[in-house]
Amino acid sequence: MGSKISRVARAAAMAAAIGLAAACGGGGQPSAAPASGDPAKPVTLTFWSWVPDIQKAVDQFNASHPGVQVNLETITPGPDGGYAKMLAAVKAGNAPDVAQVGYDSLPSFLVNGALQDVTEYAQDDAAKFVGWQWQTGVFGGKVYAIPQASGPMGFYYRKDLFDKWGIAAPKTWDDFAAAAATIRKKDKNAYISTFAANQAPWLISLAQQAGQQWFSTEGDSWKVTIDNPDTRKMAAFWQKLLDDKVLKTEADLSNAWYKDLQTGGIVGWIGGSWGDAIIRGNAPETSGKWAVAPIPQWPDAPAFTSASWGGGSSSAILKGTKNPAAATEFAVWLNSDPQSVNTLLSAGYGWPSAKDTSKVTNLQKDDTVFPFYGGQNIWDVFQQSDAAVALDWRWPPVSDALYATLTDNAKAAVQGQGTLTDAFAKTQQAMVDQLKAKGLSVVTGG
Missing domain, CATH: 3.40.190.10 (Periplasmic binding protein-like II)
Structure with missing residues (x-):
C-alpha cells in the first residue's frame, strides 16, 4: 500500500x-x-x-x-x-x-x-x-x-463546386452555416462537411479557436473550465447545424469519408495543415479542384484567431x-x-x-x-493560421482520458442523447474527477 x-x-x-x-x-x-x-x-x-x-x-x-x-x-x-x-x-x-x-x-x-x-x-x-x-x-x-x-487549422473546400453553386469561401461561422444550407439545396447528395464526433482533437481545436482555455492553474490547483461561455457558444452553433441536418455525421478519416471526398459527397473539411496530404492521398482524381481558406471567424473575435489540431x-x-x-x-x-x-x-x-x-x-x-x-x-x-494560435492553451496530464470521454459524450449527443453543450459539461465533470483521482487539487469555473 x-x-x-x-x-x-x-x-x-x-x-x-x-x-x-x-x-x-x-x-x-x-x-x-x-x-x-x-x-x-x-x-x-x-x-x-x-x-x-x-x-x-x-x-x-x-x-x-x-x-x-x-x-x-x-x-x-x-x-x-x-x-x-x-x-x-x-x-x-x-x-x-x-x-x-x-x-x-x-x-x-x-x-x-x-x-x-x-x-x-x-x-x-x-x-x-x-x-x-x-x-x-x-x-x-x-x-x-x-x-x-x-497542425494549424484551415478550411479545405471543393472550389469547383463552390464556384458552380455561387458560394464564396466562408469568412465567418455564419457564412459557413449559410453555405451549408445552400449546398443541401443545390445537391441533395452533398454536404459541406461532416461533424467528426470521433475526433476529440478536432472538437478541442474548435473550442480553442472559440476563445477561453480549458485548463489552467490557480495557486496550487488545476482549474478546469471546459464548460465555459465560449465553448457553449461553439457547441450551440454546431448543434444547430446538426438539428438542421446540413452536416453529415460519419467519422472522418474513415473509408466512408474518403469515398465522400472522392465523389463530392463531402465538399469541405475544417482540418489541420497536415490534412493536405490526407486529401491528396485519398482523392487523387479530384486534383486541381480543391482550395484552402482560413478557418471561419467568430464575429466577436478581437483579431484573427485559429487553433492547432x-x-x-x-x-x-x-x-x-x-x-x-x-x-x-x-x-x-x-x-x-x-x-x-x-x-x-x-x-x-x-x-x-x-x-x-x-x-x-x-x-x-x-x-x-x-x-x-x-x-x-x-x-x-x-502560416497565418499558425501565427494566430492561442499561446495560453494548456494540456492536462490526463489527455488520454480527455479524448476518450469527450469522444463518447460527443457521439452520444450526435445520436440524440442530450446536446453538444451537455457533452462538454459532462466532460468537464469527468476531468475534474480524473485530476482528483491523481491526488491533485482542482477548482472549476466557466
Whole structure:
C-alpha cells in the first residue's frame, strides 16, 4: 500500500509541476558539448514515428552525420496504440531513444516518468523554434522534447463546386452555416462537411479557436473550465447545424469519408495543415479542384484567431536512452534543418516548428502540393493560421482520458442523447474527477 501511495504522490507532484511551470523558459544548467560520434564506431539511435516518408529525412541525417546513425521504426499513431507501446517500452527498459509524441500527450508522458531531461543539450536551441511550440516540451524550466510540427487549422473546400453553386469561401461561422444550407439545396447528395464526433482533437481545436482555455492553474490547483461561455457558444452553433441536418455525421478519416471526398459527397473539411496530404492521398482524381481558406471567424473575435489540431507533435527523448546528447542532436536537426523540413513538409507532417523557414523552398514552390489545389500556395493560409494560435492553451496530464470521454459524450449527443453543450459539461465533470483521482487539487469555473 505504501508503494502505491508514493507512486500516486509522485505523479501528483509531477502533474502539479506541469501546471505551475509549463510556461517557464530554459533552465540554468551549463551547456554541454554537442554529441560527437566516431564514424568508425557510430552511436546508434532508434526513432519511432508515424509520419509518412520520414525515412527520407532520417537518411539525410545519417548521410550528413556519420558518427550518429538512426534506425527508424514506423509505428501506429500515438492515440491508436503507439503511446501505449512507448510507455510499455520505457517500463521494460527497451524504449527508443527518440519518439514522436503529441504536444497534448507530453504532460501525461512526464507524469508517467517516460521523458528524459535534456536541458543541458538543448537549451541553446530554443531560438531555432517557434516560441509556443518550443514551450510544449518545457516543464519546470527543463527541456524534455523538441517541437516537430503543429497542425494549424484551415478550411479545405471543393472550389469547383463552390464556384458552380455561387458560394464564396466562408469568412465567418455564419457564412459557413449559410453555405451549408445552400449546398443541401443545390445537391441533395452533398454536404459541406461532416461533424467528426470521433475526433476529440478536432472538437478541442474548435473550442480553442472559440476563445477561453480549458485548463489552467490557480495557486496550487488545476482549474478546469471546459464548460465555459465560449465553448457553449461553439457547441450551440454546431448543434444547430446538426438539428438542421446540413452536416453529415460519419467519422472522418474513415473509408466512408474518403469515398465522400472522392465523389463530392463531402465538399469541405475544417482540418489541420497536415490534412493536405490526407486529401491528396485519398482523392487523387479530384486534383486541381480543391482550395484552402482560413478557418471561419467568430464575429466577436478581437483579431484573427485559429487553433492547432491536437497541438502538434514533438520528437521526445525517452527515459532510458543511453545517448541523450546524440538523441537531442538528431531531434534538433530533424526539426530545424531546412533540408529535413523541406522533405517533411511535402510528406504531410504539419506546419514546421522551425522559426526560420526562409530556406524551406517548398513553402514557396511545391510541385507536389500546389497543383492539387489549383496552383494555390496553401502554405500562406497555414502560416497565418499558425501565427494566430492561442499561446495560453494548456494540456492536462490526463489527455488520454480527455479524448476518450469527450469522444463518447460527443457521439452520444450526435445520436440524440442530450446536446453538444451537455457533452462538454459532462466532460468537464469527468476531468475534474480524473485530476482528483491523481491526488491533485482542482477548482472549476466557466
